[in-house]
Amino acid sequence: MTVSATPRDRAPDLPTELPDLVLRELTVDDADAYYALLDRNRQHLSRLGDYRAESRATPAWARGQLAADPAPDLRYGIRLGGELIGRVDLIAVDPPRYGTGYWLDEAHQGAGRATAACAALYGYAAHELAATDIYAGVTRGNERSVALLGRLGFERVAEFADCTRFHLALEGS
């Protein structure tokens, strides 16, 4: 008898409050679209020294990233009308406390899409994962990220040499 590992259930698709904007798990099936997205955002992602690995991505690197099972983290693609335009992650640092990371195609900034994507993921975390806290670290000078966290209700909780830590207390968990 052959015993094979049972593939884990796919994380559920998450709607957002914006029409046509949906979160769907990023998998190896997205490798080509993910690489194309990285390739046109190298400067955007590395402007403040973050996302160095992504800014040097090769097709094989991108495929390898998505081939790895993210569990227990959640790894979502932000999709507008089916097109991959960004990524948002929930990182199981110390459940029910989580970390997060997010980025958006530079061409899609300025329309509330990252805010809506993060709100959908953190709402899911609160209601379905009983998450109580989300933390984010922001490199100094990343004013767009600071503004996004402010819109979502995060508060500054610690200052470090190069970055600021923000915290969101979740309700409804």
Ligand SMILES: CC(C)(COP(=O)(O)OP(=O)(O)OC[C@H]1O[C@@H](n2cnc3c(N)ncnc32)[C@H](O)[C@@H]1OP(=O)(O)O)[C@@H](O)C(=O)NCCC(=O)NCCS
């Ligand atoms: C951080 C990042 C995701 C923020 O993207 P963003 O486009 O500024 O954020 P949003 O998509 O939520 O859009 C907000 C803008 O849309 C506007 N907006 C329009 N409709 C909106 C709505 N319904 N809800 C919220 N904002 C809305 C806001 O007023 C804001 O406008 P502004 O750009 O003139 O200030 C993006 O800059 C990025 O990918 N940066 C590089 C990677 C990075 O730094 N990641 C974070 C590491 S900590």
